[in-house]
Amino acid sequence: MSATPTHRPRAQDSRDRGGPAQPLLMVENLTKHFPVRGGLLNRQVATVQAVDDISFSVQKGETLGIVGESGCGKSTTARLLMRLMEPDSGSIVFDGDQVGDRHGISVSEMRRQMQMVFQDSYTSLNPRMTMAESIAYAPRMHGLGRKDAYDRAESLLSRVGLTPHQYSRRYPHELSGGQRQRVNIARALALEPRLVILDEAVAALDKSVEAQVLNLLSDLKESLNLTYLFISHDLNVVEYMSDRVMVMYLGRVVEAGPVESIYRHPRHPYTRALFASKPTLDPDRRTTEMPLTGDPPNPINPPSGCRFRTRCAFAQPRCAETVPILTAPFEGDSDPAHVVACHIPAAQAVQHV
Amino acid sequence: MSNEPVLRVEGLTVRFTRRNTDVAAVNGVDFSLKAGETLTILGESGSGKSVSLKALMGLLPAYGKVSGKVWLNGQEILGLPAAALAKLRGGAVSMIFQEPMAALDPVYTIGEQIAETIVQHEGCDNRSAMKQALGLLEQVKIPSAERRLKNFPHEMSGGMRQRAMIALALACKPTVLLADEPTTALDVTVQIQILLLLRQLQEELGMAIVFVTHDVGAAAEISDRIAVMYAGRFVETGTTRQVMRNSLHPYTQGLLSSTVHGGMRGRALETIPGSPPNMAELPPGCAFAPRCRYVADACRQGDLPVVTTESGTMARCVRVQQLVAA
Numbered sequence: 001m002s003a004t005p006t007h008r009p010r011a012q013d014s015r016d017r018g019g020p021a022q023p024l025l026m027v028e029n030l031t032k033h034f035p036v037r038g039g040l041l042n043r044q045v046a047t048v049q050a051v052d053d054i055s056f057s058v059q060k061g062e063t064l065g066i067v068g069e070s071g072c073g074k075s076t077t078a079r080l081l082m083r084l085m086e087p088d089s090g091s092i093v094f095d096g097d098q099v100g101d102r103h104g105i106s107v108s109e110m111r112r113q114m115q116m117v118f119q120d121s122y123t124s125l126n127p128r129m130t131m132a133e134s135i136a137y138a139p140r141m142h143g144l145g146r147k148d149a150y151d152r153a154e155s156l157l158s159r160v161g162l163t164p165h166q167y168s169r170r171y172p173h174e175l176s177g178g179q180r181q182r183v184n185i186a187r188a189l190a191l192e193p194r195l196v197i198l199d200e201a202v203a204a205l206d207k208s209v210e211a212q213v214l215n216l217l218s219d220l221k222e223s224l225n226l227t228y229l230f231i232s233h234d235l236n237v238v239e240y241m242s243d244r245v246m247v248m249y250l251g252r253v254v255e256a257g258p259v260e261s262i263y264r265h266p267r268h269p270y271t272r273a274l275f276a277s278k279p280t281l282d283p284d285r286r287t288t289e290m291p292l293t294g295d296p297p298n299p300i301n302p303p304s305g306c307r308f309r310t311r312c313a314f315a316q317p318r319c320a321e322t323v324p325i326l327t328a329p330f331e332g333d334s335d336p337a338h339v340v341a342c343h344i345p346a347a348q349a350v351q352h353v
Numbered sequence: 354m355s356n357e358p359v360l361r362v363e364g365l366t367v368r369f370t371r372r373n374t375d376v377a378a379v380n381g382v383d384f385s386l387k388a389g390e391t392l393t394i395l396g397e398s399g400s401g402k403s404v405s406l407k408a409l410m411g412l413l414p415a416y417g418k419v420s421g422k423v424w425l426n427g428q429e430i431l432g433l434p435a436a437a438l439a440k441l442r443g444g445a446v447s448m449i450f451q452e453p454m455a456a457l458d459p460v461y462t463i464g465e466q467i468a469e470t471i472v473q474h475e476g477c478d479n480r481s482a483m484k485q486a487l488g489l490l491e492q493v494k495i496p497s498a499e500r501r502l503k504n505f506p507h508e509m510s511g512g513m514r515q516r517a518m519i520a521l522a523l524a525c526k527p528t529v530l531l532a533d534e535p536t537t538a539l540d541v542t543v544q545i546q547i548l549l550l551l552r553q554l555q556e557e558l559g560m561a562i563v564f565v566t567h568d569v570g571a572a573a574e575i576s577d578r579i580a581v582m583y584a585g586r587f588v589e590t591g592t593t594r595q596v597m598r599n600s601l602h603p604y605t606q607g608l609l610s611s612t613v614h615g616g617m618r619g620r621a622l623e624t625i626p627g628s629p630p631n632m633a634e635l636p637p638g639c640a641f642a643p644r645c646r647y648v649a650d651a652c653r654q655g656d657l658p659v660v661t662t663e664s665g666t667m668a669r670c671v672r673v674q675q676l677v678a679a
Contacts, residue, residue: 069540070511176628177398206397206567206629211611211622218621233540236613240622263615277545279570281614283593286574290549292542294496295510 018096023057024195024227030054030090032080036300046300050076052251063228065242067235069296072248074231078199082116083107115188119200121180125172132168135187156186160216178209197229235278239263247271250299250307253326257338267329267340267348270308314347358385359528359561365421367408376633378404380585391562393572396582399629402565406531410448411438426528444474447522451534453514457506463517464502470524489520493550512543532564536571548574569612573597581605584630584640591666601668604641647672
């Protein structure tokens, strides 16, 4: 760890196999449907299409933000990536190696390099383990000796801003929410991962503590050369943290691209409505009209074609017939990396937000 | 609308005493509220904002000792007998909660729950109560209200349940609505719908709202005035504009600057160091002093000065007093 956070060239990481141009993570056609059982014979009566055919990649050193409302599949995506759930189909390639493939890397090797921080800082820690035990657990499981594992735990505690001699022997209930989330971050870093998935990692924290943890995450990313997948429902926090953003709605990606382009020129009608719902923080510019009516539909048996069409002001018959695919808008001035899944060009006309 | 406050609170304190611990949850809260006005109590978890609301409604457990004075429509209500309080609750004053699923009864339909309240308070028959319930569901803009009347809470989406709870709270046309984080559990597209609905209902019905939240964005959308609460006290109160734009208290300033909003990319966030105090061991003087960047010796002693500026903003702070004097 260098004292002054500067960008080390990627090549210094001996685990970097593909070079800087190889995305750290490539996900293709990832799908997970959950059966809903019911009735007399407990037959499958419906399917929750939690994640439906999504593809994306994460470049080395970047932060990819995923935003969307509850039920859009953002947390399921995270769990599928970590293989906490088996995907129905789709491939995950980590730094050029297919995960779970005979010629690629195993799931446990992938987990060594990809770690996750969850929303609920309390339930994600074992109540019977001290902080040092929790952090040292994974390194010990992966073969590090007891003494070394505990040394690592202590250095990680101080890395996340907790004095080791004060906190290493404490139990989860003796810490505040912000302190526990720092411990969860330390635990995620214990195997020296390259990619960290942050699934609503700051959502449960008070604002003054959230800001501290966001600063910590930015510092750690710089100094440890990390790549983040940052999942949140908070549009402002995603804008602050991410380099690229992916907007999900009912299990599909509706829009993706560089953060400035998405936030300045959102093109999908859903993304626009989402941004328009954001409180303005200005008492003189209060929202006066509802950007959207109703709640997101149930992901059980979602609408055919474009899933947003039932709430969309621009919907036309073809929106019900074919599923729109992610494409770059036609206009010349737009960023080619900014892609939108929408049939209706008029709905996507550039607006300045 | 008269200028008389419909709700006036003076020196509200709440202490929880159990075995060896004595938690000072609310330490002297004063405010008054006119008809049609919205006061937001903004604070982080543990600041005493929800406890204050529950104390007003008489909803605290027996070991929570409430003192101070509360007038509702000119009548003093703290210390009223239980039966008289029960008449007020759901009648002249009602409350909505963060979790509608927990606040609604899962074994009765929405219609039955609303009608029950109306029968209880107005003594009318069930059929006309049901008719009023239908009108209420339409008023809170629940689509196909007739059908929804027969729905159980679990058959509705989160946003719909929150609307149903608002309908229930409005059943007896309260003069004061207490709202305890009603939009916190909702998605952002639904949250703005509920905030707009509350604003519109307030215009129609002229009720006063006390809105409790930790979300600065929601506070800016809904309130006329904001009271910032820290460690059981209002540390700053003022109009929404004053608090959002020209806050005086260092805690308010820290809270606003650590709230992430658009256009902050690439800058480190200004944070408040440390964490909120333990309410069982509050320091003498200013409870924010250990985290305050302007802390001086005077902050740690005795009573804090309450400073009121010309524009009507109140701040409880030694430094603000010096700044105003200078």
